[in-house]
Amino acid sequence: MSKRAxxxxxxxxxxxxxxxxxxxxxxxxxxxxxTEALRRLLQMPLAALMTLSxxxxxxxxxxxxxxxxxxxxQLSPAADLKPQLAVYLKPGIETRRIDVISRExxxxxxxxxxxxxxxxxxxxxxxxxxxxxxxLDLFENNPLPAVIxxxxxxxxxxxxxxxxxxxxxxxEVDSVELDIEWLVRLGAILGSFERVSLILxxxxxxxxxxxxxxxxxxxxxxxxxxxxxxxxxxATSGWVRRPFLYAGFWYGLFGxxxxxxxxxxxxxxxxxxxxELTTLYLGGxxxxxxxxxxxxxxxxxxxxLGWGGAYLAVSRQLTQFDAR
Amino acid sequence: xxxxxxxSVSKRYDNGHDxxxxxxxxxxxGEMVFLTGHSGAGKSTLLKLLTLVERxxxxxxxxxxxxxxxxxxxxxxxxxxxxxVVYQNHRLLxxxxxxxxIALPLQIAGYSEDDIGRRVRAALxxxxxxxxxxANPMALSGGEQQRIGIARAIVHKPRLLIAxxxxxxxxxxxxxxxxxxxxxxxxxGTTVLIATHDVALIKRMKHRVLILDKGRMRNV
Numbered sequence: 409m410s411k412r413a414x415x416x417x418x419x420x421x422x423x424x425x426x427x428x429x430x431x432x433x434x435x436x437x438x439x440x441x442x443t444e445a446l447r448r449l450l451q452m453p454l455a456a457l458m459t460l461s462x463x464x465x466x467x468x469x470x471x472x473x474x475x476x477x478x479x480x481x482q483l484s485p486a487a488d489l490k491p492q493l494a495v496y497l498k499p500g501i502e503t504r505r506i507d508v509i510s511r512e513x514x515x516x517x518x519x520x521x522x523x524x525x526x527x528x529x530x531x532x533x534x535x536x537x538x539x540x541x542x543x544l545d546l547f548e549n550n551p552l553p554a555v556i557x558x559x560x561x562x563x564x565x566x567x568x569x570x571x572x573x574x575x576x577x578x579x580e581v582d583s584v585e586l587d588i589e590w591l592v593r594l595g596a597i598l599g600s601f602e603r604v605s606l607i608l609x610x611x612x613x614x615x616x617x618x619x620x621x622x623x624x625x626x627x628x629x630x631x632x633x634x635x636x637x638x639x640x641x642x643a644t645s646g647w648v649r650r651p652f653l654y655a656g657f658w659y660g661l662f663g664x665x666x667x668x669x670x671x672x673x674x675x676x677x678x679x680x681x682x683x684e685l686t687t688l689y690l691g692g693x694x695x696x697x698x699x700x701x702x703x704x705x706x707x708x709x710x711x712x713l714g715w716g717g718a719y720l721a722v723s724r725q726l727t728q729f730d731a732r
Numbered sequence: 733x734x735x736x737x738x739x740s741v742s743k744r745y746d747n748g749h750d751x752x753x754x755x756x757x758x759x760x761x762g763e764m765v766f767l768t769g770h771s772g773a774g775k776s777t778l779l780k781l782l783t784l785v786e787r788x789x790x791x792x793x794x795x796x797x798x799x800x801x802x803x804x805x806x807x808x809x810x811x812x813x814x815x816x817v818v819y820q821n822h823r824l825l826x827x828x829x830x831x832x833x834i835a836l837p838l839q840i841a842g843y844s845e846d847d848i849g850r851r852v853r854a855a856l857x858x859x860x861x862x863x864x865x866x867a868n869p870m871a872l873s874g875g876e877q878q879r880i881g882i883a884r885a886i887v888h889k890p891r892l893l894i895a896x897x898x899x900x901x902x903x904x905x906x907x908x909x910x911x912x913x914x915x916x917x918x919x920x921g922t923t924v925l926i927a928t929h930d931v932a933l934i935k936r937m938k939h940r941v942l943i944l945d946k947g948r949m950r951n952v
Contacts, residue, residue: 429844430842433842433843433844434842436845437839633823633825634825634827636823637823637825637836638836638840639809639812640783640785640812640817640823641812641813641817641836641837641840641884642809642810642811642812642813642815642837642840642841643809643840644806644809644840645809647809647840730805
């Protein structure tokens with residue numbers, strides 16, 4: 409080796425060829441190690457399948473949760489959505505008095521919009537929108553109160569509360585409800601769901617790392633003689649690591665492929681209930697699948713974790729061969 | 733120039749055992765030398781210091797112009813490529829052919845595929861086993877396995893050939909064959925150091941003998 413390097417260092421042109429040769433050899437080596445690692449993995453289908461299913465599940469759970477999260481976020485209030493107050497008037501108030509109240513509200517400059525829904529209009533809408541409309545016919549008089557929907561200019565929580573209080577100045581007002589409350593509540597639920605998903609993702613990512621490390625450790629123990637002999641005849645730690653890193657890479661990649669399949673199956677399973685839930689609130693709902701970016705990230709994450717787990721396992725083994 | 737030089741080298745293991753005590757000796761370049769002594773005398777330890785499997789507790793080990801103490805961890809692999817080492821149990825890998833076993837040092841050193849093919853066959857020819865190229869090493873006899881082990885040690889033409897009990901598992905006739913093989917490599921300029929306790933064999937061959945006794949070098 410040293411003789412070769414010396415002779416090639418003499419001529420500049422020779423040196424360049426050597427470099428290209430070295431790169432070619434390096435690439436050929438990597439290609440060889442990658443296919444060899446794949447061949448060895450496919451040689452023991454049962455053991456590999458067990459590990460792969462473990463990796464698949466560990467990667468699928470966070471992937472599924474995050475996809476679900478993206479979907480549920482469609483429900484959270486849009487940025488331009490202003491909170492609305494529904495002012496319920498007491499039943500049996502004269503229509504003229506109601507008009508006066510709504511006009512007075514229209515004149516206030518701290519309100520963006522005022523919409524009056526009379527008890528008749530309310531009853532019509534109720535009949536149109538729900539199957540329970542026939543219930544109204546059971547009543548002698550329309551039991552629905554008139555409602556005035558107002559959108560305040562200032563949508564801070566404090567201002568909304570003051571507004572709510574000030575509306576009770578009208579003795580005709582029965583109750584004032586903040587329409588946005590459920591959205592705020594949903595936001596909080598989604599927020600904690602996001603946290604839980606994140607924690608689970610980190611824990612399961614760690615699981616992937618450890619599962620691969622453990623698998624590679626077994627692989628190493630079956631090739632200890634090869635490692636030791638290689639080191640004794642001049643292999644670098646990089647050389648010794650390489651086949652195991654590729655094995656870890658393949659495990660991670662195939663685990664991620666399996667995880668992608670699992671996530672798709674799970675999404676198909678939850679699609680219809682999710683659609684029902686969201687149409688109740690939003691009307692239109694488009695199920696978000698993993699998408700190209702999602703699949704690519706999942707595969708990349710799986711490969712990197714596999715590679716990393718293998719690196720941990722081999723490094724631990726290599727320190728045992730260091731000269732004392 | 734000395735191929736190997738030990739200056740007051742001592743090795744004490746973690747368990748307190750003194751394997752080598754102030755060992756001094758030199759090997760001239762191109763020399764063939766036997767290293768002998770009872771088992772436990774320190775032969776293996778001395779070879780482990782040369783292959784940097786172990787580091788000395790005190791003293792200096794020089795190989796050629798290289799003080800081994802100055803080699804950092806990442807330089808060890810390159811240093812080892814300049815050696816050829818033969819083991820008593822030959823340490824061939826059972827999961828690959830004879831060819832692949834001998835090719836391993838060349839692959840590690842980064843030789844091209846064509847180059848590897850030529851050199852492996854040349855090495856096989858030198859040990860007289862050209863026809864065994866595609867065999868599994870475990871299918872060969874003990875003597876043949878050791879020849880393959882030697883082919884692997886010399887395939888990259890090392891300046892220094894080290895052997896640890898290379899005839900330990902062989903009968904006297906095969907042992908002599910193996911030793912004569914080492915002499916052949918010595919004749920073309922390779923420095924050879926062979927650790928063995930086969931005193932009868934050493935006496936038949938006219939080479940310098942180093943004797944270790946409880947970690948001390950007796951006659952140099």
